[in-house]
Amino acid sequence: MDWGALHTILGGVNKHSTSIGKIWLTVLFIFRIMILVVAAERVWGDEQDDFVCNTLQPGCRNVCYDHFFPISHIRLWALQLIFVSTPALLVAMHVAYRRHEKKRQFRKGDQKCEYKDIEEIRKQRFRIEGSLWWTYTSSIFFRLIFEAVFMYAFYFMYDGFRMPRLMKCNAWPCPNTVDCFVSRPTEKTVFTIFMIAVSSICILLNVAELFYLLTKFFLRRSKKAGNSKQQPNHENKEETKQNEMNELISDSCQNTVIGFSS
């Protein structure tokens, strides 16, 4: 059980995401999880062993380390990534629920004309509308909240994003104020700034996706309102039929393109 399992779970959600959502997922996996596992963990790997205090007093190093690092950067990032990935599960569960309902209807024999077999239901990509729109939008909203909370927690706990070289400590049992030296401060600062920058990019992507979804929602609503205002006559019925067919054709084209790319 590791980040690979998360990749499998979230990869399933990818199919039903918007394009911005797919970019967000890529950024998450390549620039955050992969960097965390491949590089950042090594940088923080020896953090307590190489945290050296200018004293021979046993216990002083432990206490000072605990005082300056209540929770290590690397653990905070791991928690941030887990919490930020969790809302996508809401979407995965909703999609699974919809599929289950469609399979049930198919078995009862209601939608035989729409789907040839159960495999088609399994492979179908759902459009983000209706209740799925609400689930998707709330998942993005929660993602934003979690990202912001963790970034603030980081800033609050470590007084900014710089890792100092030297810390002065006078917690008991250190006899006086003692100089303690952090291992690899510059490398840690570089990685911290990198992770914060990628976090900010993810926040921007989420905000953009939220705006995109809201815009789509309001456009669809105004289109529906416009359609319902028109008086229903024969010519308009034919026009709407032609519109529906055009939509279906463009949808199926979109599905093939997306299916191709995924």
Add this chain to the structure above:
Amino acid sequence: MSWAFLRDLLSGVNKYSTGIGRIWVAVVFMFRLLVYVAAAENIWKHEHDEFECNIKQPGCENVCFDHFFPVSHIRLWALQLIMVSTPSLLVVFHVAYRENRQKQHNQKLYRNPGKIDGGLLYTYLISLILKTGLEIVFLVLFYKLYNGFKIPHLVKCDIKPCPNTVDCYISKPTEKMIFLYFLAATSCLCIVLNLSELSYLIFKYSIKCYLKRHMKKQQ
């Protein structure tokens, strides 16, 4: 053999669970298993090396560490994860038994071997009760063994061969405490999920039973 085995096991269980059961599996994966592997394991990795006593007497550190940590937190956590996931196997076994029976008799004995009804319902309920019980047992064990979920900075130790009372310092106590609270919170969440699933199933099937009886009486 690693955590991937448990993950595959639980994925198999997911198929025969109710909606709340699937939420429970997701919580166990994301907030317990993944947090354990990605974050918590590394905190306790060098706990013995970093446990420092204010004494040069050989053997004193070993003895004190053993006295204060009979079973390490992280090992208890791993045991809890394994024990809590195992009752779900009962359901998997029961479904496999049903499918086997169907194959042996070469006829359709069950409308759907994976549907939670009849004997499978009782197995499912027993698995839920066992899961909840084990969660509570481990939480109580944690609480009793370590006097709550707090980890002190300093412990005083006077066991032989330590000559007098000696100050021993635990490494990363705050970080460990944060993760222990996290463990307790997710455990409680899982207990709540299990209890709600239990009440939901009991309620659903008692209503079904009552309606069937009512219809029979009318006939």
